[in-house]
Amino acid sequence: MSAIPNIPESVVRAVSSSPDEVKSNSRSDVKENGISYVEDATVTSTSLPNAGSQADGASHKYSWKLHGATVENHRPIKVIVIGAGYSGIYCGIRIPERIRNFNLTIYEKNAGYGGAWYENRYPGCACDVPSHSYQYSFDPNPAWSSLYSPSHEIRAYLNRIALKYGVDRFTRLRHEVVNCVFDEDEGKWHVRVKDLTSGYEFEDVSDVLISARGNLNNISWPKIDGLQSFKGEIMHSARWNEGYDFRNKRIGVIGSGSSAIQIIPNLQRLPDTQLSCFIRSPTWISPPFSEHLFASLGLVDFNIPPSRIQQFLDDPQNYHNFRLQIEEDGNNIHGVTIKNTPLQLEGQRAFEKTMRERLATKPEIYNKLLPSFAPGCRRLTPGPGFLEALCQDNVDFVSRPISRIESTGVRTSDGELHEIDVLVCATGFHVSAPPPFPVVGLKGRTIKQHWSKRASTYLSLTTNDFPNHFLMLGPNAAIGSGSLTMMIESVGDYIVKCVRKLQKENLKSMCIKGERVEDFLEYADRYFEKTVFQDECRSWYKTRIEEENGGGGKKAVRDVITGLWPGSTLHCMEALRSPRWEDYDYEYLPEPEDNVTQGVDSRPAGTGDKRRVNAMGWLGNGWSQNQVEQKHTAWYLEPRFLDPMKPSTPRPEENAEFAARAFSH
Numbered sequence: 001m002s003a004i005p006n007i008p009e010s011v012v013r014a015v016s017s018s019p020d021e022v023k024s025n026s027r028s029d030v031k032e033n034g035i036s037y038v039e040d041a042t043v044t045s046t047s048l049p050n051a052g053s054q055a056d057g058a059s060h061k062y063s064w065k066l067h068g069a070t071v072e073n074h075r076p077i078k079v080i081v082i083g084a085g086y087s088g089i090y091c092g093i094r095i096p097e098r099i100r101n102f103n104l105t106i107y108e109k110n111a112g113y114g115g116a117w118y119e120n121r122y123p124g125c126a127c128d129v130p131s132h133s134y135q136y137s138f139d140p141n142p143a144w145s146s147l148y149s150p151s152h153e154i155r156a157y158l159n160r161i162a163l164k165y166g167v168d169r170f171t172r173l174r175h176e177v178v179n180c181v182f183d184e185d186e187g188k189w190h191v192r193v194k195d196l197t198s199g200y201e202f203e204d205v206s207d208v209l210i211s212a213r214g215n216l217n218n219i220s221w222p223k224i225d226g227l228q229s230f231k232g233e234i235m236h237s238a239r240w241n242e243g244y245d246f247r248n249k250r251i252g253v254i255g256s257g258s259s260a261i262q263i264i265p266n267l268q269r270l271p272d273t274q275l276s277c278f279i280r281s282p283t284w285i286s287p288p289f290s291e292h293l294f295a296s297l298g299l300v301d302f303n304i305p306p307s308r309i310q311q312f313l314d315d316p317q318n319y320h321n322f323r324l325q326i327e328e329d330g331n332n333i334h335g336v337t338i339k340n341t342p343l344q345l346e347g348q349r350a351f352e353k354t355m356r357e358r359l360a361t362k363p364e365i366y367n368k369l370l371p372s373f374a375p376g377c378r379r380l381t382p383g384p385g386f387l388e389a390l391c392q393d394n395v396d397f398v399s400r401p402i403s404r405i406e407s408t409g410v411r412t413s414d415g416e417l418h419e420i421d422v423l424v425c426a427t428g429f430h431v432s433a434p435p436p437f438p439v440v441g442l443k444g445r446t447i448k449q450h451w452s453k454r455a456s457t458y459l460s461l462t463t464n465d466f467p468n469h470f471l472m473l474g475p476n477a478a479i480g481s482g483s484l485t486m487m488i489e490s491v492g493d494y495i496v497k498c499v500r501k502l503q504k505e506n507l508k509s510m511c512i513k514g515e516r517v518e519d520f521l522e523y524a525d526r527y528f529e530k531t532v533f534q535d536e537c538r539s540w541y542k543t544r545i546e547e548e549n550g551g552g553g554k555k556a557v558r559d560v561i562t563g564l565w566p567g568s569t570l571h572c573m574e575a576l577r578s579p580r581w582e583d584y585d586y587e588y589l590p591e592p593e594d595n596v597t598q599g600v601d602s603r604p605a606g607t608g609d610k611r612r613v614n615a616m617g618w619l620g621n622g623w624s625q626n627q628v629e630q631k632h633t634a635w636y637l638e639p640r641f642l643d644p645m646k647p648s649t650p651r652p653e654e655n656a657e658f659a660a661r662a663f664s665h
Helices: 009-015 019-026 086-098 151-164 258-268 291-296 306-314 316-331 342-358 363-369 386-390 484-504 514-528 569-575 625-629 639-645 656-660
Strands: 028-030 036-038 077-082 102-108 171-173 175-183 188-195 201-206 208-211 233-236 250-254 274-278 395-398 402-406 409-412 417-419 422-425 469-471 507-512 542-548 555-561 584-588
Touching: 077 086, 077 201, 077 484, 086 102, 086 151, 086 484, 102 175, 102 201, 188 208, 208 484, 250 258, 250 409, 258 274, 258 386, 274 409, 291 316, 306 316, 316 569, 342 363, 342 386, 386 395, 484 507, 484 569, 507 514, 514 555
Parallel strands: 077 102, 077 208, 102 171, 208 469, 233 422, 250 274, 250 422, 274 395
Antiparallel strands: 028 036, 175 188, 188 201, 402 409, 409 417, 507 584, 542 555
C-alpha cells in the first residue's frame, strides 16, 4: 500500500511538477564528469528520526550529497567505434536505440560500408555460407539471388541497412584510426584519426572504444623470397585490381583457402587463360550447405529463380519458414565439429565421396588434395565449380613447394620455372592479431605487447588492462557452426549493456579481471582438445605458441585455437546473454571537491587524498525519468510489456517462451 494517500486529480494537475520545477527545487548543478548533485541534500544526524543524542551534544554533519539525476541517470557518454562492417553498423543501430544522451562516432577507413565485403572484389567473391543466415535477424533480405550471394549484393544490403536505420548520421567514411591511448586519470580514450581525403590528422576523445574491425582486415602477403622482383602484375585477393584484363594471360594463383577456391573457377572460365595453381595444403571441399533443403524446394542449383524471390517478397511467412529451416540446419550440425561423433565420421565419408566423384577425371589431384585431418580443421567451403575447374586442360595443379619468385614467374622446389603474366596471392589475413596501429592501455602497455604470446580475451570481447575497450569479431569470435551474424548481434548487445552500466552507475572505467581472461583461455583450450579444429593442419584458426616445459628453460611448442568461439552459436548466445558483472574491476567517477563538507572525514583508510565515492549515488534523487517527463508512468501495464509476462495456466512451468529458451538472470 502506498505511503501517501491519493490526491484529488484537480490538485495533481494544478501543482504537478514539471522537469524545470524539479530541477529548481533540488538546486542541482551539473559537474564536468556529467554527474549532477542536489545542493540541499546534506542533513544532520540530529534531524533524522530516532537519531539519538551525541556525546558532545553537537550536530554531526554527513558529507555526501544526493545526485540530482533521476534513477535512470542518462549522463552524457561518448563512444567511438572503429569500422563500419556488419559489427560497426550494428553498433550504429543499437547504441542510439538503447542509450540516451550519447555521442557516437564510427570511423571507417574505406569509402563505403561493408568492411571485408567492401574490400574484397575478386571475381567469384561470395558468401560461403547460406546468405539467408548471413544477415541481421531483424531485417532479412528476401531477394538474395543465390544461396551463396555475390559480394556486391552483400555490400548493397549493408549499405541499405546503414541508411535505413540512420547509421550514416554517425559515420565518417575515409577516416582511418592511427593511434588509441587510454588516459588513466581521465578514464577516457584518446583516438588519433586521419582524414584520408585531406590528409589532416586530429584527435577525438571518448569514454568507450569499440573495435569493430573484424578478423579479415589486415592482409597477409606470402613470405616468399623474391616476391617484389616479379615484373608482371601482382595483387592480393583483398586488394583486387578491377581494371586488369585477365583474358589471354598466364595466371599464377597462390593459396587454397576460401578466396582461392572462389577465384580459380572464375579465372579458369575466361577466354584463353592458362592457370598455374600453387596448392601445397590439402583441403576439404564440402558438399554445399543446405543442399538437401534446396533440393526439397525443387531448385536445381544455388541460384534462386525470380519466381521464388517474388514468392518470398509476397509471402513473408513463407520466407520466414525458409529462414527457420536454414538456421535449424546450421545449428543441428554442431556434432560434426566434435571428433569421432557419428555425425563427424559420417560427414567425413560423405566429403570423401563427393570429392572423389568431382575429381574422377583427375584422380591424381584427389590423392594430393585429400587431407589427413578431419573436415573442419581448416575453414570449410563448398567451393562450387572449384574441383571441376582443377580438372580442366587450362589449369595446372602444382603441389610442389615454391622456392622463390623471379622476374618472370614462380620457381618450384624441383627447379621448374612456371612463367606467368600475373600473380594472384590468395593468402588471407593476419587474424587474431593486434590492429596495425598502436592501442595503449594501462601503464603504457600496448595490445601488441599484451598479445605477444597469444591473443587473450574474455568471451572474445574484451581483455585485461584495457579499460572501456571492447572487441567485435576479435580473437576466439568466429563460429565453427551456426550463424556468425547472430554471434555479432549477441556481442553487440553485451557491449551496449556495458556502455549503459558505465553511464548509469557513474563508472569511470570497467576492466575485466586478468584471472577471468586466464579462466576463459583455459576453458577454450580444454574445449578444443576434442574437436576437429585441433587436428594437424595449417589454419588461420590457430596460433603456434611456445611454453615452458619443465625446468632448464626448455620450451614446448603447441598450437592453440585463437580464431573460433569454444562452442556453438547457440552456446555463445546463451553465454553472452547475462553479463557476469562480478568478473570486472570498476573505478567510479570522483565526487567533486565541493561534495565533501567539513565534519566526518569521507576518505577511507589508506587512500591519501582520494575522496570517498558513494557507489550507490546512481540511485539519484528518488525520481524516475518517466515521472519527470510525465510520460509512461504506468508503463508496466502497457500490453507490450504486460503480455510477455503472463504466466501459463494452469501450469506456469509450461510457458512456451521458457521452453524454447531457458530463463536467465
